[in-house]
Every structure is written in structure tokens, then in C-alpha cells.
Amino acid sequence: MKNIGFLSFGHWTPSPASQARSAADVLQQSIDLAVAAEELGADGAYFRVHHFARQLASPFPLLAAVGARTSRIEIGTGVIDMRYENPLYMAEDAGAADLIAGGRLQLGISRGSPEQVVEGWRYFGFAPAEGETDADMARRHTQVLLDVLKGDGFAEPSPHPMFPNPPGLLRVEPHSEGLRERIWWGAASDSTARWAGELGMNLMSSTLKEDESGEPFHVQQRKQIESFRDAWRAAGHDREPRVSVSRSIFALTNDLDRAYFGADRSSSDQVGYIDSMRAVFGRSYAAEPDVLVEQLRGDEAIAAADTLLLTVPNQLGVDYNAHVLESILTEVAPGLGWR
Template structure:
């Protein structure tokens, strides 16, 4: 196995927080217990996916708020909040509030574009304004500006016994510098770099066309280089890579069989760009920590970063997540040069 050029500095994990629609509390409680376990194991961050009108986390900000009261050190992030569903002013208030509750541990990850399946939800989401909503990067700029303390109102002062601020309250110092952008294309990576944001690059990227290279690692490497070329911090700009990684060191034979079937079912979609948007999926990485580390060191995208947010597979049992996270923290992470936080 080749030695790492730079030891991994930050190790995080990402969960979708699946739940049973007939008993949603159980799944949410499992997610919070997974975050608590992550802190106990020394992970640097726990990140939440965002799923609207599905059986996954629909309100990661609310889940992060709960997690702030059950943890004291681990960073909490979103990967990502689709801003097409959000009012930037209200979201700025929510994020600032949770960041204050956490002691400055929140890392909001966001993206733009029309809401998924917009045709079916537009009447419920924007019954009066759907045709004029702006789903462009301007939504991110509004959010960042409001969190930084730019005016949200033309009035500041006292009316009767009530005092009004002209900017978002509470103000969370430093939160604006911890905002990440989830980029899938070279263009969005370039824009995020120009804005001075941090970059979340995941297991899904946008290929230029159906005949473009199908080597995911090559595309991710190019995306990261494009981002850093535009960022004021250049090569020091923060990038976090997120792949689906499943170490099997302490897995039972039954778990190994389950994991292998999961990966096998998902592998065909990695052969070529999918759908009208030409989305390319990264292969899942399954094996012992030594095998996973060898695959990562051979990955051009991984070699560009010193922090990762490995995505947990969908639909597994709580015991599976305990095994996977424990192997990540006690075996895979150290094999990559990472040390748990205390």
C-alpha cells in the first residue's frame, strides 16, 4: 500500500437518517445515537443529508439542534440544504441559533437549483410566486450576507418596549466562514471558489456529456483543481471529499454479505453518466481497512484533500452503522494517518 503524501486531518461521516414512516421517532433517535457514537469515537464531524417528502431527514437544522444538546465537541454539518426550498432570511436565523447553541460547531452545506420534482411540489411550496422565484447562486449570496450581518431590515430601534435589530439575531460570529457549497459541476466549483466558500465534493458529479470520461476520480480531481484555482486561499482552500466507504474489519459474515449485495446492486450505475443531467456516480468502496485505504490512495480526488466525510450506506440497521463507524475510527482512519479527537 503506498504511503499517504499528507496524513488525513479530518474524518467525518454523513447519514441520511432513514426512518419508518409509521414510527419516525425510532429512526431519528437512531440518527442522534449515531452522532453521539461518532463523538465518542473521536470523529471530527457528523453531517446530515437532506430529503424532502421522503423517509430521511427533512429538517437537518432541527436534528442538529437536538444533537447540540447531546454532544459537546463534534462538528455538525449539512450536505446539503437545497436552498430552493428555503427562505434565506429564515434559514439564516435558524442556522445562527443552532450555531450559538452548539458553541460554534455548525458547518452549513448548501446548494442551489429548482427543488427536486418541482412540478409536483410547486403549488404547495410556492403557490403564488413559483414563476418568479430565483433559484440561482443569488440565494447563496443572500444567505451568506445575512449570516455575516448585512442588513435584513431598513429599521433599527425601539418601538414601545420592543427593540428591533436591522440584521439577523442572534449573530453567530464565524458562522459565515464555515459555509460550504455542494458542487457537482466544474462551473459550480469555479463559482464556489470565487466566492471564497469551502467545497463539498461527493460521490456524484456532473459529466460534460454522455461521451465524457467515465473515470470518476479524474473528474473529481479536475473539479477540485478548478475550485482552488479560483479561491482566494488557493491550494489551502478547504475541500472535503465524500465517498461511500464500507470497512468490514469487524463485520459478521451476514453483514459482509449484506454489504456486498448493496454494492453490487449500485455498481451498474457507475459505468456511464446517468440521466439527462449526465450525473456520474462513484463506485462504492468495500473491504478491509487496508483494502479501502489502498483504493483511496489510488484515487486522484482523495489525493487532493486532507479531510473527508464518508457517506454511510442507505437503509442499514443501527448495528451495521455502529460496526462501520467503529471500524472507520479505530482501523481505517489510523491507516490513513488520522488520529481521533478527544
């Protein structure tokens, strides 16, 4: 068995060719797609976070709304850029959304991706401390968040509070028990995957990673997963970690599928530079269901992960994306033993 969910970047553009022409369209359609995915038997609804872009940005109102409209499906992010986050305020928002969803949040966080604007986190009121990089700042924010989510009191109560306080130091409220164990780190390198394992975060590995060996993407990603699990075991955590990988996978079952994605049949890994890092970008998969089964059987990283997130073309609308998910769940996943 393998958990299968979708990952939406939430693009919108005021174009007649797009089914998502405004931010309102994207938000409403994201909720509707999560509901449809749950009805189809998918396991997760995940959303990308990008600031200063015509995409999904502030995740917690959306996560809370999805949580209120669904009852079973996991709800998550992939990923929240921690350079932009106040960890305590984030803990409040996340706790509230998780309680609304009944403990189904799976929060993917990370240093973040290339930005729309120069040092956008400065506009949000954040700056690296002396001697820090922006990546260091993201990891510092992350460690504060992880500590706060434990639920221990740390703030000295006022001697003259407006409302009565419980005894002892106070914690951020609302607190959602167990959320600390459902934080995932989006790692682009083996070293940050190990760091996530040491801190007891789950691992979220995307459709690109630092090219550290020149090997095929899925092989490098599988080795990254192994490195993460080695670090997890060495740290002595008392639960099993989770690992997700993201892929663009399209079963070509009708003429519309072939029109949209038939050209991706010959897709292959690509190498390029992102934030001055040499990165390898994983291929897309597009083929008839029986061909997909054989292709995916050879993907070592998918085999190593417990969760597969399918990137969806959200601008094609809810109905078409539900069809994309249904095709994978019913015509591909059973052939691989995932269903």
C-alpha cells in the first residue's frame, strides 16, 4: 500500500484558456478538488506556498476550509517557506487548522524556493541575524516552531492577567496534540535530509534535488531517502518516519489526455541551475496505464517512499484534475500493488 495524494501549485491567470482566472477561483477550486479527491479514495490534498505570485500563498485559511469540508483525507503543504514565517504565529494558525481538521494536518516546510522578488522575506519583517544566511534563518525559525509545537509552557504569565491563567508558564494556544510529529521538511540535498532526520521531521522530497552524483534523479532521491532514514535511526526517535516524493504522472486514457500530455511520453531528467545550485529535475511520466505501471516500477525513489504526491495542472479545472487522479488510483495504482 502507498499513500497517494495530489499537490497543487494553485496557479491562476486571467486568461480564457485557464479554468482558474482569479485568486478566488483557485481557492474555491482547491477546496472542491480536495473534496473530490477524498470521494475518489485519495489519501492527501497538498498545496504549494509561493509569496508575491499569482499562486496559493497564505495556507492556513485554505487548510482550515478543506478540513471543514472533508473528514478523512490528509491535508498538507508542500512547502511553506520558513524565511517568511513568525514561528509562534504559525503555531497558532497551524494548531487551529489542525483542530478544525481533526488532527489531519501534514505540514511541509522548508527553506523555500527561488522568489518572485529580491529578498521577499524582508518585506514580511524578517532578516538574517549577523553571520546568518537566509537558509540559516529558515532553519532557526523551524527549530523555534518545533519547540513551540511540543506544547510546553515557556512564557511568563502576567501577575494581572485579563483572564485567569492555568498554573505555570504559558504556551501558545490553541495547541493541537500530535502536530509536532506531522511536520515534514522539504529537502533539496542529502545534508538537509539528514538534518530533518536528526530533528525528527518527516521527509518531503520534490521533483528536483541538488545534483550530488550525476546519477539519474530517482537514484539520487532514493539515496537521499536512505540517508534521511539512517540519520533518523541514529537520533533514536521512537516512531517510524514518513517520506513523500512528488511526481508528474498522467495516464493517457482518452483523446484529451493525449492532447494535453502526449508530448511528455519521451520526457527525461533535466539538469539546470537554481539559486546557484546545480540541480537535477525529475522526468514527467505520461503513457497508457499499462506502460506507466512498468515505468513506475523502475522508479527507485517512489518505491522507497510511503507517500506519492501527484502534481496536478490546476488551471485545467476541478473535473479534469479529478479525472487525472481517478485514472492513477484505478488504472495504475492496482498494477503496482498500491491499491
